[in-house]
Amino acid sequence: MSGSRSAAKSQVVLLATHKKLATHETVVQQALGERIAKLLGATFVGAYDPAQHKDPALYYIPSDTLIGKKAGDALGIHSVDDFFGGLIDYPFMATKAISHPMLDDATAKPEGWSVRFFEDAADAVLSGFSVFNEADARRAGRQLLENGPVRIKPVLATAGRGQVVVTTDAELDKAIAEQDMAEVEEWGLVLEEDLSDVITYSVGQVQVAGIMVSYHGTQSLTQDNNGETVYGGSQLWLVRGDYDELLTLDLEDDVRRSVTQAMRYEKAALACFPDFLASRRNYDIAHGTNARGQVCSGVLEQSWRIGGASPAEVEALVAFAADPQLQRICASSHEIYGPTTLPADAHVLYEGDDPEVGLISKFTQVQPYDRTQ
Known part of the structure; x- marks a missing residue:
C-alpha cells in the first residue's frame, strides 16, 4: 500500500469534493491540515485553488474519498505520500455499499x-445487501425480514x-419511500440484519511523512442537539508499524477478531x-447479537478518507514523529453536543455554535498506552 515515496511536499491544501461540510468539520480539517503540514515540513495554505496552487509538490487532504484514477492523476496523486485519504474508481466503492453483496437477481448493478x-x-461482513434501485430494495428487505x-442505512x-x-x-415500504432514489441509484443503499447489544470497534492504519501507524479502538455514541443518537468519538490504541504489530499485542478475543476481519476486508479490496x-x-466492526440469538461480527463500513477518528490519528502521528523511540500510544477524539466543561488536558479543535448542528465541542486527548483504561 505504501507505493514509491514522492518528492518532499511544499504545501498542504484542503481539497473540496462532492461532500458538503458543516462549519465545525471545516474548522477541524483546517486544524489537522496545519498539524499534517508540520509533519511534512510544509506550509498549510488552506483550500485548494487550481488557479493559485500550481506547485507540483502539493499534499492534499480531500474532504471525502476521491473517485477516479484520472482525477487523481490530474492532481498529481500517485502514491499514499501525496494525500491523506483514499482514491477509488467508482462512487459505490466510497460508501457502505461496498460492504454487502447484491441480490443474485439484482435488476440494477453499478459499473x-x-x-x-x-x-x-x-467472513468479514454482516448479513445484508446493497441495492441500487427501489425494486431491489424492497425485495432485499423482505428477504432479510x-x-x-x-x-436501513x-x-x-x-x-x-x-x-x-x-x-x-409496511415499515420497510415506508422507509424505502423516504429515500432519495437518485442518490440510491448512484451511490447505493444498504439493508442489513439489525444487531442488539452492539459494540463497535475501530481498526485502522495511517501513513504520513514516512510514518505508519496502526490501531484498534472503540467508538462512543452520544445524542446531538436534536436528540438523535450519533457518533461521539473514538478511543484508539496505536502502535508504530503495520497491522501485524497490532497482533503481537495482548488483545481480547473480540478485538483480535476485529483486527483480522479488517485485514481480510482490506486484502480483498486491494x-x-x-x-x-x-x-x-x-x-468499523460491529459485534452484537442478531434476532436469532447468534453472536455476530463484521465490518460495517470502511472509511478511506479523513474521518471522525482522524484527530486522534494525527495526534498519534505527531507523538511518534517527536519521539523515534515511542512504539505505542493512546489517543482519543471527542464530539460533545450542548454545554460542557472540557477536560484540562483537552486539545480543543472546535468549540462553538455551529449553524447546522448547534453547540458542539470537538477535542482530542493523548495518554500513555494502557490497555487497562
Missing part, C-alpha cells in the same frame, strides 16, 4: 461491481444519521480494486 470482493470478504429486524449519511430499523413489510490507493484506512 465496476466485483463479485469476487464479497467472496473474499464474506424473514430472519428478524432490518436496519443511507450510504452518504455519516455519524449514524438517517438510519432506521424496520420490523414489518486484490479486487486495482487502482485503490489509501493513506488513511479505517474500518
Whole structure:
C-alpha cells in the first residue's frame, strides 16, 4: 500500500469534493491540515485553488474519498505520500455499499461491481445487501425480514444519521419511500440484519511523512442537539508499524477478531480494486447479537478518507514523529453536543455554535498506552 515515496511536499491544501461540510468539520480539517503540514515540513495554505496552487509538490487532504484514477492523476496523486485519504474508481466503492453483496437477481448493478470482493470478504461482513434501485430494495428487505429486524442505512449519511430499523413489510415500504432514489441509484443503499447489544470497534492504519501507524479502538455514541443518537468519538490504541504489530499485542478475543476481519476486508479490496490507493484506512466492526440469538461480527463500513477518528490519528502521528523511540500510544477524539466543561488536558479543535448542528465541542486527548483504561 505504501507505493514509491514522492518528492518532499511544499504545501498542504484542503481539497473540496462532492461532500458538503458543516462549519465545525471545516474548522477541524483546517486544524489537522496545519498539524499534517508540520509533519511534512510544509506550509498549510488552506483550500485548494487550481488557479493559485500550481506547485507540483502539493499534499492534499480531500474532504471525502476521491473517485477516479484520472482525477487523481490530474492532481498529481500517485502514491499514499501525496494525500491523506483514499482514491477509488467508482462512487459505490466510497460508501457502505461496498460492504454487502447484491441480490443474485439484482435488476440494477453499478459499473465496476466485483463479485469476487464479497467472496473474499464474506467472513468479514454482516448479513445484508446493497441495492441500487427501489425494486431491489424492497425485495432485499423482505428477504432479510424473514430472519428478524432490518436496519436501513443511507450510504452518504455519516455519524449514524438517517438510519432506521424496520420490523414489518409496511415499515420497510415506508422507509424505502423516504429515500432519495437518485442518490440510491448512484451511490447505493444498504439493508442489513439489525444487531442488539452492539459494540463497535475501530481498526485502522495511517501513513504520513514516512510514518505508519496502526490501531484498534472503540467508538462512543452520544445524542446531538436534536436528540438523535450519533457518533461521539473514538478511543484508539496505536502502535508504530503495520497491522501485524497490532497482533503481537495482548488483545481480547473480540478485538483480535476485529483486527483480522479488517485485514481480510482490506486484502480483498486491494486484490479486487486495482487502482485503490489509501493513506488513511479505517474500518468499523460491529459485534452484537442478531434476532436469532447468534453472536455476530463484521465490518460495517470502511472509511478511506479523513474521518471522525482522524484527530486522534494525527495526534498519534505527531507523538511518534517527536519521539523515534515511542512504539505505542493512546489517543482519543471527542464530539460533545450542548454545554460542557472540557477536560484540562483537552486539545480543543472546535468549540462553538455551529449553524447546522448547534453547540458542539470537538477535542482530542493523548495518554500513555494502557490497555487497562
